[in-house]
Amino acid sequence: MKTGKINVQTENIFPIIKKFLYSDHEIFLRELVSNAVDASQKLRFLSTNGEFKGKLGELKVEVILDSENKTLTIRDHGIGMTEDEIDKYINQIAFSGAEEFVEKYKGKEGAEQIIGHFGLGFYSSFMVADKVQIRTLSHKKGAKAVQWESNGSPEFTIEDIEKTEIGTDIVLYISEESKEFTEKGRIQGILDKYCKFLSVAVFFGTKTEYIDDPKGEKDENGKVKRVANEIPNQVNNIAPAWTKKPADLSTEEYNSFYRELYPTTMESPLFHIHMNVDYPFNLTGILYFPKIQENIEVQRNKINLYSNQVFITDNVEQIVPEFLTLLHGVIDSPDIPLNVSRSYLQSDSNVKKISSHITKKVADKLASMYKNDRKDFESKWEDLKIFVQYGTLSDDKFSEKAKSFSLLKNTEGTYFSIEEYKEKVETLQKDKDDKVVMLYTNDPVEQFGFVKKAKDRGYDVLHIDGPIAPHWIAKLEQTYENITFSRVDADTLDKLIQKDEEIPSKLSKEDEEALKPLFEGVVSKDKFTIQFESMNADDAPIIITQPEFIRRMMEQQKMGGGGFMGAFPDMHNLMINGNHAKIQEILDTKTDKSKKSKIKQLTDIALLSQGLLKGEALNQFIERSIEKV
Numbered sequence: 001m002k003t004g005k006i007n008v009q010t011e012n013i014f015p016i017i018k019k020f021l022y023s024d025h026e027i028f029l030r031e032l033v034s035n036a037v038d039a040s041q042k043l044r045f046l047s048t049n050g051e052f053k054g055k056l057g058e059l060k061v062e063v064i065l066d067s068e069n070k071t072l073t074i075r076d077h078g079i080g081m082t083e084d085e086i087d088k089y090i091n092q093i094a095f096s097g098a099e100e101f102v103e104k105y106k107g108k109e110g111a112e113q114i115i116g117h118f119g120l121g122f123y124s125s126f127m128v129a130d131k132v133q134i135r136t137l138s139h140k141k142g143a144k145a146v147q148w149e150s151n152g153s154p155e156f157t158i159e160d161i162e163k164t165e166i167g168t169d170i171v172l173y174i175s176e177e178s179k180e181f182t183e184k185g186r187i188q189g190i191l192d193k194y195c196k197f198l199s200v201a202v203f204f205g206t207k208t209e210y211i212d213d214p215k216g217e218k219d220e221n222g223k224v225k226r227v228a229n230e231i232p233n234q235v236n237n238i239a240p241a242w243t244k245k246p247a248d249l250s251t252e253e254y255n256s257f258y259r260e261l262y263p264t265t266m267e268s269p270l271f272h273i274h275m276n277v278d279y280p281f282n283l284t285g286i287l288y289f290p291k292i293q294e295n296i297e298v299q300r301n302k303i304n305l306y307s308n309q310v311f312i313t314d315n316v317e318q319i320v321p322e323f324l325t326l327l328h329g330v331i332d333s334p335d336i337p338l339n340v341s342r343s344y345l346q347s348d349s350n351v352k353k354i355s356s357h358i359t360k361k362v363a364d365k366l367a368s369m370y371k372n373d374r375k376d377f378e379s380k381w382e383d384l385k386i387f388v389q390y391g392t393l394s395d396d397k398f399s400e401k402a403k404s405f406s407l408l409k410n411t412e413g414t415y416f417s418i419e420e421y422k423e424k425v426e427t428l429q430k431d432k433d434d435k436v437v438m439l440y441t442n443d444p445v446e447q448f449g450f451v452k453k454a455k456d457r458g459y460d461v462l463h464i465d466g467p468i469a470p471h472w473i474a475k476l477e478q479t480y481e482n483i484t485f486s487r488v489d490a491d492t493l494d495k496l497i498q499k500d501e502e503i504p505s506k507l508s509k510e511d512e513e514a515l516k517p518l519f520e521g522v523v524s525k526d527k528f529t530i531q532f533e534s535m536n537a538d539d540a541p542i543i544i545t546q547p548e549f550i551r552r553m554m555e556q557q558k559m560g561g562g563g564f565m566g567a568f569p570d571m572h573n574l575m576i577n578g579n580h581a582k583i584q585e586i587l588d589t590k591t592d593k594s595k596k597s598k599i600k601q602l603t604d605i606a607l608l609s610q611g612l613l614k615g616e617a618l619n620q621f622i623e624r625s626i627e628k629v
């Protein structure tokens, strides 16, 4: 037996490893299993390459738990290590074996796939173990099996052992404080999380499956009995969908992979994007568009990030643009730096490129879906619009592309592109400043009266709703200089779409002055601005509106934006249609008392039609109306 000291640099590294990863001790298993997978793939590579001439056995990784003796063994049948290699790759940890391997096989096909970039690697085992042994036999001809052992201090021993099978056993003697890792369920959980899609089969214990009785015994109904059968428990799917060619996958297979990723989700995704990039960075993956649920927060941040099929994190905040964090699926890239800080990720140029590539891919996919099957795209629009609107607001490049597939729906349920809609309403809805006014409602039931009036006039009304729609239409107004959006209840129709011609008013200045104080007696001055308008005689006698500007400010205030003005007053306009017969009638009414009661009734009706008559006022209105029956 020989003793030695692990390269001096490690003396400083041990305490750092322990501290740095304190909250995340479980990753030791990811590191060891992925080392085992690397070693297996290296041997396969050398075998295909002709450099290893021996028999390539079944390449599998076994995780063996001995709860009684508190050991956990990670066994592979990969390339193994000679004593010299242990010295180089383990004792001098600053000298990464992976780096040397790559240097040697650079440019040869498949070489890049076997590199782990995890940095902490093997030594992370000392986070959970008092003692670690490496028992290994190299694939090299005439190699001697050796055992390396260390208790986490820089001292180690190395000795010859009996081992006939090529490969490596890493044996961890789990420490008292980490005894959770001697529990079967805990280990299974970690393997499920990190190792579900590793490219070499990983086994942990056994599982029970039920099969037809091999002896053919029958039950009382004459059917072959089902019997329990213990089989090795494979943890992973070695060929997950994203590693395959899109041409080899059916929609059904994409959907079943979706369920493999999210076993608790019942819904199928709307569609998917399969990514495969190898320049200027490596990235594969599948992104799924889910059906948006009421509570979007539970659907957020579900994209899993992998590096060569090793799970890294489900926090992809920096890598995927924010508006796409509602997407689901997998991204696999060996080019994303893994154990680095957030702020570093933000400035990393690869990460930026990846993010903008994903944005481009999503935009291109939407554009091609729109082009190839417009009807199908329309049927998905209600689910898609939140992505498109959000993307339009947050990403200029996306916004530019989204022009071609952003849809507007009118109250009849017909979809239009923005250009198509502009063309449709241009003739009737252009105002005197040459702007095309797009009328919309966010609630056709509540704003029924306004919608009807607009339609009666031959105008078309859009149905635009959703949490970010107000911001989206503001953005469209910026993008298209000659269009403007107005909600149908923002003003009278004549004001919403101002034409050159004016309707003459039947009210004189004196008439208005006589009426105004009477109206001021029935509504609060702080909440209503009283105006006289010369409208059509068949418009309502009194119309209550909220100006587009005030409403947008209030909406922004609610969403927590635009705070510069402080609280914004909830003001409405009360517009009196001087040309309506009822207003003329009031002028001709004898006493002030009966004038007032008529005004009160008309105002309440106007308030009622806007859903603004409430509580006591509503009750009084109802009682008054019943009396009149």
Ligand code: ADP
Pocket: 031, 035, 036, 039, 076, 078, 079, 080, 081, 089, 090, 096, 097, 098, 099, 116, 117, 118, 119, 120, 121, 122, 123, 168
């Ligand atoms: P990395 O994997 O990033 O190189 P590690 O600390 O995980 O860093 O591993 C260091 C080196 O030790 C590996 O590059 C490899 O050469 C060697 N090694 C670790 N585990 C095994 C194993 N199971 N079989 C063969 N070699 C291994």
Ligand code: MG
Pocket: 031, 034, 035, 116, 118, 119, 121, 122
């Ligand atoms: Mg490693």
